[in-house]
Amino acid sequence: MPCYAIDGVIPVVDPSAFVHPTAVLIGDVRIGPECYVGPNASLRGDFGQIVLERGANLQDNCVMHGFPGSPTVVEQNGHIGHGAVLHSCIVRHDALVGMNAVVMDEAEVGVEAIVAANSFVRAGMRVAPRTLVAGTPAKEIRALSDDEVMWKKEGTEAYHDLTRRCLATLVEVQPLTAVETDRPTPKAPGVLPLVATRKTS
Structure with a gap:
């Protein structure tokens, strides 16, 4: 992975974490x-501290940055969707920030809360625990159901499994020129969109 020191400060990555190259x-x-x-x-x-705590995931094309003295933190099992931007904010444990959402300076996403995709969480906003917020700017929509909190937990557990899969099997290869007749399917049991879980419950 491209990894750079600045002012003599070097990034730290736990050996059990997976960071894409x-x-x-x-x-x-x-x-x-x-x-x-x-x-x-x-x-x-390069300005402020960036922290991912145990079991957090930060997906493709996400950005974490912040001001000096104002860390950007994703607590344990925080779940950050594709393309999200976090700046000098805190995402509390077991919370989810949806795809392409932006969470601004000194905002706090509460424990087990969900920020909907494409939302803008303004500077200083406090998202209450187990609450859904959505919109630009984000507004409280409602309390989350137990099923929604469980869906988020299962999604994060799928990323824990993906971390292990990547550490064990991800290798750079050259592409094939044709699809094999016995082509395997990636193993991701239980990974479902929320709309699918609603249909089955």
Whole structure:
């Protein structure tokens, strides 16, 4: 992975974490155990501290950055969807930030809360625990159901499994020129979109 020191500060990655080779880490970045960092993610600890706690995942094309003295933190089992931007904010444990959402300076996403895809969480906003917020700017929509909290937990567990799969089997290869007749399917049991879980419950 491209990994850079700045002012003598070197990123730290726990050996049980997976960081994709195309992700970029700069300066005061701290990636804890069992974390997943996806392709093309950018973690810039060149001004403020960047922290992923145990089991957090930061998916493809996400950006984490922040101001001096104002860390950007994703707590344990935080779940950050594709293309999200986090800046000098805190995502509390077991919370989810949806795809392409933006969470601004000194905002806090509460425990087990969900920020809907494409939402804009303004600077200083406090998202209450187990609450869904959505929109630009984000507004509280309602309390989350137990089923929704469980769906989020299962999705994060799927990323814990993906971390292990990547550490064990991900290798760079040349593409084939044709599809094999006995082509295997990636193993991701239980990975379902929320709309699918609603249909089965």
